Every structure is written in C-alpha cells, then in structure tokens.
Amino acid sequence: MLKNITLGQYFPGDSFIHRLDPRTKLLATVALIAIVFVAQGFSGFLLIAAFVVACAVSTGIHLKFLIRGLKPIMLIIIFTFFLNLFFQTGGNELVHIGFLRITDQGLRTAAFMATRLILLVVCSQLLTLTTSPIALTDGLESLFRPLEAIHFPAHEIAMMMSIALRFIPTLMDEADKIMKAQKARGANFETGSLVQRAKAMVPLLVPLFVGAFRRAEDLALAMDARCYRGGAGRTRMKQLKFGKNDLLAGLAILLLLAAVIGLNAIKAF
Amino acid sequence: MKKTIIEARDVCYKYDGTTALAVDHVTLTIAEGEFLAILGRNGSGKSTFAKLLNALLLPTEGSLTVNGIAPATEDDCYEIRKSCGMVFQNPDNQIVTTIVEEDCAFGLENLGTPPDVIRSRVDEALHSVGMTEYAQASPAMLSGGQKQRVAVAGVLAMRPKIIVFDESTAMLDPIGRRDVFALARRLNVEEGITIVWITHFMEEAALADRLIIMDNGRVAIEGEPRAVFGQTERVMALGLDVPEMMKLAAMLRERGVSLPGNIMTVNEMAVELCRLK
Numbered sequence: 001m002l003k004n005i006t007l008g009q010y011f012p013g014d015s016f017i018h019r020l021d022p023r024t025k026l027l028a029t030v031a032l033i034a035i036v037f038v039a040q041g042f043s044g045f046l047l048i049a050a051f052v053v054a055c056a057v058s059t060g061i062h063l064k065f066l067i068r069g070l071k072p073i074m075l076i077i078i079f080t081f082f083l084n085l086f087f088q089t090g091g092n093e094l095v096h097i098g099f100l101r102i103t104d105q106g107l108r109t110a111a112f113m114a115t116r117l118i119l120l121v122v123c124s125q126l127l128t129l130t131t132s133p134i135a136l137t138d139g140l141e142s143l144f145r146p147l148e149a150i151h152f153p154a155h156e157i158a159m160m161m162s163i164a165l166r167f168i169p170t171l172m173d174e175a176d177k178i179m180k181a182q183k184a185r186g187a188n189f190e191t192g193s194l195v196q197r198a199k200a201m202v203p204l205l206v207p208l209f210v211g212a213f214r215r216a217e218d219l220a221l222a223m224d225a226r227c228y229r230g231g232a233g234r235t236r237m238k239q240l241k242f243g244k245n246d247l248l249a250g251l252a253i254l255l256l257l258a259a260v261i262g263l264n265a266i267k268a269f
Numbered sequence: 270m271k272k273t274i275i276e277a278r279d280v281c282y283k284y285d286g287t288t289a290l291a292v293d294h295v296t297l298t299i300a301e302g303e304f305l306a307i308l309g310r311n312g313s314g315k316s317t318f319a320k321l322l323n324a325l326l327l328p329t330e331g332s333l334t335v336n337g338i339a340p341a342t343e344d345d346c347y348e349i350r351k352s353c354g355m356v357f358q359n360p361d362n363q364i365v366t367t368i369v370e371e372d373c374a375f376g377l378e379n380l381g382t383p384p385d386v387i388r389s390r391v392d393e394a395l396h397s398v399g400m401t402e403y404a405q406a407s408p409a410m411l412s413g414g415q416k417q418r419v420a421v422a423g424v425l426a427m428r429p430k431i432i433v434f435d436e437s438t439a440m441l442d443p444i445g446r447r448d449v450f451a452l453a454r455r456l457n458v459e460e461g462i463t464i465v466w467i468t469h470f471m472e473e474a475a476l477a478d479r480l481i482i483m484d485n486g487r488v489a490i491e492g493e494p495r496a497v498f499g500q501t502e503r504v505m506a507l508g509l510d511v512p513e514m515m516k517l518a519a520m521l522r523e524r525g526v527s528l529p530g531n532i533m534t535v536n537e538m539a540v541e542l543c544r545l546k
Contacts, residue, residue, distance in 0.1 A: 134367050166367045169409035218362035225323050225355045226365075226376035226423065227347050237374035237387040 011129045015059040016245060018130050022139030024246040029127040031253045036119045038257070040264045045115050047263065051256050052122055061129050069125040070118060077117050084110035137161045142240050148231075155231025163219070171212060178207050274431060274463050275299035275322060275353075279331035282317055282486075291317040293486035294331065299465065301430070304457045306466045306477035306494070310508045314486035315467050319435040322465060324349040336430055351380065353431040354424030358439050360416035369411075369419050370395065370404040376427040387426075394426040398452060414445025421452060431463040432456065438468065446470075471498075471512045475533050482507060495531045514538045 012018075017025070032048070039045055056066055070077075084106060091105025131139070141158030148154050179189065182203055189200050275298065282292040292314045299305055309315040320326040321333060324346040336352040338345050354376075357363045366372045373391045382390075395401045398418040408416055417437055424432055434453055438446040450466075450473055457464045466477060474480050475494045482490040482497060484507045490497050498504060498511045501519055505511070518532045518541075526545070532538050 134371075162366060166365065166408070169407075170361050173409075215359075215362045218357065218359055219365065221320075221325060222355075222357055222363035223365060223375075224325055225350055225357075226427070227350050227379040228375070229347070229379065233381045234378050235381050235384060235387070236378055237371065237384055237391060239384050 010132045011059075011061050011065065012132075013060050013130065015130070017055060017059045017126070017249075019245065020130075020249055021240055021242055021246050022131050022135040023143055023240060024242065024249055025127050025131055026136070026139050026143060028249055028253050029123055031257070032123040033120055035253075035257050035260055036116055036123065038264070039116075039260050041267050042112070042115070043267070044260045044263045045112075045119060047259055048119055048256065051252075052119070052126060055126055056122075059126075059130055065129060066122055066125050069129075070121055073117070073121055077114050080117065081110045081114045084113050133165050134162060137165070138236075138238070138240060155234070159231075167212075167215065170215070171208065174211055175204065175208055178204055271300040271302060273298045274301040274303075274336055275465075276334045277321075277331070278333070280318075280321060280328045280333050281330035282314075282321060282326055283329050284317075290486050292321065292328075295486070295488055297481070297488060297491075299431075299463060301463055302457070302461045304454065304464045304466065304478045306468060306474040306480045307483060308468060308471070308474045308480060308509060309483035309489075310469065313483040315483045316435055317486075318483070319355065319433050319465065319467050322431070322433050323353050323355045325355075351427055352429055353433060354427060354429035355433045355435060356417065356420050356424060356437045358436040360413045360420065360440065363420050364408045364416060364423075367407055368404075369400065369406050369408060372408065372419060373422045373426050376423055380427070390426045390428070391422075394422040397425060397456075398422045412445060413441045414448045417441065417445065417449045418452060421449070421456075425456070429462065431465065433465045433467070435467050436469065438470065438473065446473075450476075469509075471510055475512050482509065484508075495533060498533065499530050 020028075032052075036045075036048060039048060053063070056063060085102060086100055086106070088106035088109045089101065089103060091103040091108075093101055093103055094107065095102045128136075137158050140161075141154050144152060144154035144157075183189070187200060187203065189197065189204075191197075192200070277295050277297045280292055280295045280297075281290050283290050295318065307315045307318065317326065321328055322335060324335070324340045327340055327346075332339060335349045338348050338352075340346050340349055364372050365375050370391055373394055374387050377387045377390060392401070392404075395404055398421050400415065400418050400422060403411065403415065403419075408419060411419065420437075421432070432453070434449075438449050441449065453464050453466060454476070456462045466473065468474055475498065477494055480490075480492065480494045480497045481488055482504065489507055490500065490503060498515050501511050501515065510516075512533050514532050514534060514537070517538065518528045518530070522528055528541055532541055
C-alpha cells in the first residue's frame with residue numbers, strides 16, 4: 001500500500017530538456033506560465049500547446065504521463081468549465097433548458113478557461129517530469145540565494161527539503177514495519193468506516209512520529225560531527241553552470257512570447 | 270615510543286539533570302596509528318566518551334586534547350571534528366543527502382573546500398571503501414553494511430587522523446559487520462589512521478591492538494585483548510562475556526587438560542589441541 005507512493009514524478013532521461021540547468025527550467029516554467037496568461041485567444045493557446053507537446057515529445061516522455069498528471073485537477077477543470085458555461089450570460093443564446101441558458105460567449109469563455117488551466121498544469125508537469133527533486137532543490141537554492149541579503153533562509157529551506165526527500169523512503173519503510181507489527185497483533189487498517197479507519201491510523205502515527213524525532217536527533221549529531229554550521233562559507237561539489245543549451249532554451253521561450261504577443265496584436269486589429 | 274594523539278586526563282562528563290557522572294575521571298592516552306577497542310555494557314559511558322573525543326560533548330571536568338587541540342572555542346571544536354571523524358550506530362540516521370557521492374561531499378562542503386578538490390577526494394574515498402559503482406545510487410537502495418561504508422567514506426573524504434566507530438556494527442548483519450570491521454582494520458594498517466572501535470562484540474574487541482573495558486563511566490580493565498580476556502572472572506563480573514574459545518580453554522583446563530591461557534580464536538585452539546598428542 002505504501003510502496004506505490006512515488007515522490008514527485010521524475011522521469012529519468014538524457015534529453016536536451018533533461019540536461020538543462022534546473023534554474024533554466026524553473027525560470028522557463030515561470031515564463032511559460034506567464035505566456036499562458038498573456039495569450040488572448042485560441043490561436044495563442046494552440047501555439048503554446050504545440051510548443052509544450054514538442055518539448056514533451058523531445059524528452060521521450062510518453063504523453064500519457066502528461067495526461068495522467070491532469071487527473072487530480074480534472075474536477076476543478078470541469079467545475080470551472082460548467083460554472084463559466086452557465087453563468088456567463090452575454091452573447092447569443094444557444095440552448096435554454098429550464099433556468100439554464102447557454103450562450104455562445106459563455107461557451108467560448110468556458111473553453112478558454114479550461115484550456116488555460118490544462119496548459120498551466122502541463123507546463124509545470126514538464127518541469128517536474130524532467131528534473132529530479134534534488135536538482136530542483138539545488139536550483140531553487142541558487143535562485144533564491146540573492147534574497148539571503150534580506151534574511152530569506154534560502155540555504156536552510158533547501159537543506160530542509162533535501163533532508164525531507166532523503167528520509168521519505170526511510171520513514172515509509174518504518175511505517176510499513178509498524179503497520180505489519182500492528183496487523184500481527186490484530187489491528188485492522190483496511191475495513192470499517194472512514195472514521196474507524198482514521199482512528200486505526202493513530203497507533204501507526206504515534207510510533208512513527210516518535211521514531212522521526214529520534215532520527216532527527218541522530219542526524220543533527222551526525223551533521224555536527226561533520227562540521228556542519230549552516231550555509232555561510234559552504235561550497236558545493238556540483239556547481240550549477242549555465243551552458244549554450246540554456247541560452248538556446250531561453251531564446252526559444254522568448255520567441256514563443258514574441259509570437260503570442262504578435263498573435264494578440266493581429267487579433268486586436 | 271609512538272606519538273600520542275589523544276590524551277585524556279581525569280575527564281568527567283555529567284549530563285544535565287542527572288547526578289551520576291556518565292564519564293568518571295577517565296585518564297587515557299591513545300597513540301597515533303593505534304587500534305583501540307572500548308568494550309562495555311549499555312550505560313557504561315563508552316558512547317559518551319566517544320562524543321567527547323569528537324568534541325560533540327565537552328568535558329565537564331578534566332582535560333582532553335585531540336590531535337594537539339584542547340577544545341576551548343567553537344573553532345577548536347570544528348578543528349577537532351575535522352581531524353577526528355565519527356561513524357555512528359544507525360546507518361540510516363547519518364546519511365544526509367539522497368545521492369551517495371553527495372553525502373561523501375557533505376563534510377568537505379561544510380569546510381568550504383573548492384569544488385574540484387571535493388570531487389577528487391570524494392572519488393578517492395568512495396574507491397577506498399569500495400563503493401565507487403554506487404556513487405550515483407540512492408542510500409535507500411543500499412544494505413546496512415553498504416550504508417556504513419558510505420558513512421566511512423564521508424568521514425574519510427575529510428582526511429581525518431582518527432576515526433571513532435561508535436557501535437557502528439551493532440545494527441548490521443554478520444556479513445556487513447565483518448565488512449565494516451575489515452575496512453576499519455585496513456584503514457588502520459594501510460593509511461595509518463588511528464581507530465577507536467566502540468563495541469559490545471567480544472570477537473571484534475579481541476582483534477584490537479589494545480582493549481579497554483568501561484564500567485560505570487570508569488576504565489575498569491585495560492590492556493592487550495589476550496591479557497584482558499585472560500582475567501575471565503573479572504570480565505564476567507562486569508557483565509561481559511569472553512570469547513567462546515577462552516571459555517572453552519578455561520573449561521578444559523578445569524578438567525585437567527593443560528592449555529596455555531592465551532587462546533582466543535578457533536584456529537589457535539585447533540593448533541593447541543593438536544599439539545597435545
């Protein structure tokens with residue numbers, strides 16, 4: 001039961017996008033999201049979608065992974081779609097059933113909003129599918145480093161994230177062990193009402209938390225023993241380096257932005 | 270006479286909120302290149318003593334110099350930790366990062382070492398513990414013995430003069446235990462690193478150059494393993510066992526078989542028994 005929880009959804013590979021500096025990918029994703037908001041019409045969306053699909057294909061990641069990632073937010077997309085469909089009242093009436101009216105403008109807005117949402121999710125998916133969690137953490141630390149001047153704890157946050165990543169499998173194993181131990185003594189985690197099942201989790205969570213605190217203490221000692229004293233004066237073995245590819249990726253994003261703005265301008269005429 | 274690397278004089282340590290001393294007036298010198306085993310039952314103060322060596326704890330009384338430094342300031346503590354590495358008991362709770370080679374780099378990164386130097390020292394350390402092929406692996410995928418080897422590599426990359434193993438084999442299977450002990454022994458012989466091996470396994474303690482048995486925070490018996498285990502009754506009175514072959518020899522002697530008092534391994538026993546004919 002606990003085995004199939006994967007962290008993030010990194011899909012290992014060696015494509016152009018996989019090899020980009022994580023900082024480039026982070027910034028490009030932010031830029032892509034901005035471009036999605038800049039686009040005013042479906043032609044713009046079509047262009048962005050073509051770009052994203054081309055990127056996805058180039059990474060060798062199956063499109064079904066991108067689609068699978070949409071599942072958790074499908075409900076939200078459907079909900080916004082119908083909300084816009086029924087409550088956008090301008091334009092010509094298409095269908096009228098009881099108190100529900102569907103107008104052509106409503107249909108257009110609904111489709112527009114749904115597409116925007118889908119594109120946003122797919123763009124961020126592309127980032128998490130092609131970047132390992134640890135590379136993401138390193139990238140975030142490096143990007144937020146300048147904010148340390150205003151006492152933003154960039155190093156501490158990155159350290160916390162990477163330690164959390166390190167200990168998730170360990171704690172999963174431990175949870176599994178405790179669960180088996182409890183089951184051997186007749187505990188029941190699988191049947192009963194939701195409330196009963198939630199209650200059955202308490203004897204699992206208490207030892208897990210106690211164990212986690214003990215581990216934290218051990219780890220702190222081990223870090224101390226290896227001269228850890230915070231981010232100041234620390235170096236890294238693996239330096240992040242911008243390369244030619246990163247420049248190319250940046251140019252591609254800029255080109256896309258220009259194209260979308262161009263399309264908007266054509267529409268405005 | 271070999272150079273002294275650790276010198277403890279009347280060292281005491283008392284945990285906050287307790288009345289008894291966890292380490293009680295320990296006076297001890299450890300020579301450079303020595304392989305010293307410290308044996309003792311739970312609560313005998315051996316782990317506390319280990320943490321004193323690494324300046325994770327500071328003596329409440331007495332003086333302790335490690336590699337010529339007595340910890341007075343915070344910087345001294347970091348100097349000591351640089352020259353005296355430590356491998357802990359639980360292999361899961363001392364690896365910091367999600368990739369083996371990055372964990373090895375952790376100590377050097379903390380010291381602000383230039384990236385290319387870190388790279389070469391990490392490769393060297395991983396090679397030395399035989400984990401090169403796992404450099405990119407996730408620690409979660411490794412066995413307990415392999416994790417301890419990674420922990421050793423992490424310490425080794427910092428080029429310490431002393432490595433303290435604080436019951437590092439207690440949670441391992443027999444194969445992992447043998448592996449890690451053999452690694453410590455090899456580092457001692459080949460690289461001349463001083464090893465302080467804390468354990469409650471007789472078989473490991475028997476293979477050290479010198480053995481100390483701690484009880485109630487004090488040094489109870491000290492000497493060569495054979496001499497220490499030769500005092501079978503005293504050792505047993507401290508709640509510890511002696512190696513199986515020593516027990517067997519003692520039992521045989523009681524029955525009138527004439528055997529020397531220093532038999533410790535199965536091989537030695539076999540040789541002595543064959544000689545009886």
